Amino acid sequence: MRGDSGRFRSRREFLIGAAAAAAAGCGTPLLPLACAQSGSKTRQGAMAPTLNDVSGLRSLRAHGAAHGLLVGCAVNPDHLDGEPDYARTVAEQASIVVPENAMKWAALRPNATQYDFRKADDIVVFALSHEQKVRGHNLCWHEALPSWFAGTVTKENAAQYLTQHIRTVAGRFAGKLHSWDVVNEAIDVKDGRPDGLRNSPWLELIGPSYIELAFRTAREADGTALLTYNDYGIELDTPEQIDKRGQVMMLVRRLQARGVPIDAVGIQSHLSAGDVPGDGLIHFIRELRAMNLQVFVTEMDVNDRKLAEPVAERDAGVAKTYRDYLTPVLAEPNVTVALTWGITDRYTWLNGLQHASRADGKPERPLPFDYDYNPKPAFFAERDSIDGRPGQALPGADHYAPFNPTQPQRPQQ
Numbered sequence: 001m002r003g004d005s006g007r008f009r010s011r012r013e014f015l016i017g018a019a020a021a022a023a024a025g026c027g028t029p030l031l032p033l034a035c036a037q038s039g040s041k042t043r044q045g046a047m048a049p050t051l052n053d054v055s056g057l058r059s060l061r062a063h064g065a066a067h068g069l070l071v072g073c074a075v076n077p078d079h080l081d082g083e084p085d086y087a088r089t090v091a092e093q094a095s096i097v098v099p100e101n102a103m104k105w106a107a108l109r110p111n112a113t114q115y116d117f118r119k120a121d122d123i124v125v126f127a128l129s130h131e132q133k134v135r136g137h138n139l140c141w142h143e144a145l146p147s148w149f150a151g152t153v154t155k156e157n158a159a160q161y162l163t164q165h166i167r168t169v170a171g172r173f174a175g176k177l178h179s180w181d182v183v184n185e186a187i188d189v190k191d192g193r194p195d196g197l198r199n200s201p202w203l204e205l206i207g208p209s210y211i212e213l214a215f216r217t218a219r220e221a222d223g224t225a226l227l228t229y230n231d232y233g234i235e236l237d238t239p240e241q242i243d244k245r246g247q248v249m250m251l252v253r254r255l256q257a258r259g260v261p262i263d264a265v266g267i268q269s270h271l272s273a274g275d276v277p278g279d280g281l282i283h284f285i286r287e288l289r290a291m292n293l294q295v296f297v298t299e300m301d302v303n304d305r306k307l308a309e310p311v312a313e314r315d316a317g318v319a320k321t322y323r324d325y326l327t328p329v330l331a332e333p334n335v336t337v338a339l340t341w342g343i344t345d346r347y348t349w350l351n352g353l354q355h356a357s358r359a360d361g362k363p364e365r366p367l368p369f370d371y372d373y374n375p376k377p378a379f380f381a382e383r384d385s386i387d388g389r390p391g392q393a394l395p396g397a398d399h400y401a402p403f404n405p406t407q408p409q410r411p412q413q
């Protein structure tokens, strides 16, 4: 079935329909939060210890809804499919999810002519059956390009490859996604260009107009997803980050001045314990608000490699950084979404990164839930920060969709 976008479209309609039917027919109507909470059980079926019961009314998604904020995490479809604790935690905690890798070029493009949407579809089906929104990540990035890219994409055909990819991928999910990271990490001040643009393959092949091309094509393919520019290293008030933040602002201003459709800026927020945000980020968020742009915290985690054992102290240090960072940021009304890059320490990408590893070789603890799906101090710090937000409740904030362990499966191909 691969490579035939017409048939994909009809299969997607089948999938989306199946998800909706299962959600409706699961036998459990939407429960008022208070009711759901009183019956709350652990995964083993025993009554949960109070501190660890963060389902229903106590979840991040419920607190977010009460304060006008979508809350969620990056997800991996293999774990959603194969690990009930993972699936349950994501369903309970997130009102929005983003594929950690499943919508990147390398995941979707086995070769130059075909597309493989199976994993991406799994995430959309899961999310729809749990009343979650989905962010698309990403349409254009210098990383996660497939191995065939370098030998195949040339200066002559790069614009065509980019537009075709965006038309096919954004078109496939048109009307279903909350937002798209259209261009990811296009600024790198170290590359020394006056416009701050990174010397990425896309810049080398197409020139600076690739960014505009990507946004315009995304809008044509999906008229409703919020089109986002996403970047990292713009959170703090160090000289490098102030510089980079300034270049991101100039890029966004240039795009707006040319009438390029852009709706939001994503601030990745990969932090280290002890990082203290200055006023610069809040000014940046307010400037974006004056430009009519939303802001999303897209990939938050807190690296603890500078903190020594014991675990309790590491967890406290990580939680403090969650609190110090999120409390002022989430108080800004144009910040409408907050996601962590994963939900459980069990699967953090940091453990695979050499430069992020701890000297003592211990696994990192950067996320709201620990290896065994227990909420950590970072969870409570995040939730308190959400509660400090002066936002209005989202529609339906007093209801939640219970975890449906028998969600529809993607049909075999």
Ligand code: XIL
Binding pocket: 100, 101, 184, 268, 299, 349
């Ligand atoms: C990371 C994933 O978490 C890893 O699993 C993968 O090996 C590499 O990419 N900024 C981004 C994300 O925009 O796509 C990256 O995700 C993390 C940094």
